[in-house]
Amino acid sequence: MSLLPSGLTGLPAFDIGIVCDALSGPGYIAVRLTDTEMLGALRQEARALWQDDALKPAGIGRAEDHELTARVRRDKTKWLDGSTPGQIAYLAFAEALRQNVNARLMLGLFAFEAHFAVYESGGFYKRHVDSFRGARNRVLSTVLYLNPDWREGDGGHLRIYGEGDSVLGELRPEFATLAVFLSEEIPHEVTISHRERFSIAGWHRCNDLGLAPALQVRALPIAP
Ligand code: OGA
Ligand code: MN
16 A cells, blocks of 8 residues: 555555556446545535535637537536645656556546546536547547436436447446546446535546646655
8 A cells, every 4th residue: 555645545446457448449348446544535625615606617629619518518616726635646647547557548638637527416428528629639538427326316327429429338426436547439428416426537648738727736746
């Protein structure tokens, strides 16, 4: 078990081989992380940010057309800036993932940006991809879910699409579940959520940070 600079102990573990096999096959996978102090800290932080009204309606990276945006997505977000022990631990975890994926798949992942997100009751994110093919900025998407006891009827599923309208899978946003998928290849959607749904959506990029000027944290060292 490694001791992180944050004072939180342990990075969550999962089988990187399974993740890389899935990425070079179907292009998406969900894994369950081992529970660590980090996950509880991140859940608490997400809830506190929401209660303090620090999560703000997200945009869609195009014109500031608020009506259009509200038809496409209804989530509230805040970029991670590495300012808390939970965030430091998560950025270290993302860095470990980056190095392992680069070593095995040579994706050239370079920098990581991530935000806390809440989908309040009625929240959704219509079908989209996280990066347009050829733009080559966001390469690998990760979503960490922070919701204990999520029931089927609570909605808020991550729905993964194949060709046309075919649905390849749906994922409940249960605590400690991590979805990993190729940003340019995998169309996905968040179905309507019926209660507050917390997560951290993050993207490994092959170039410098674009959307998150506040987050200039990259390549955090990992203690041996
Ligand atoms: C996103 C996204 C999926 C989820 O933020 O781009 O697709 O399950 N999130 O929260
Ligand atoms: Mn997305």
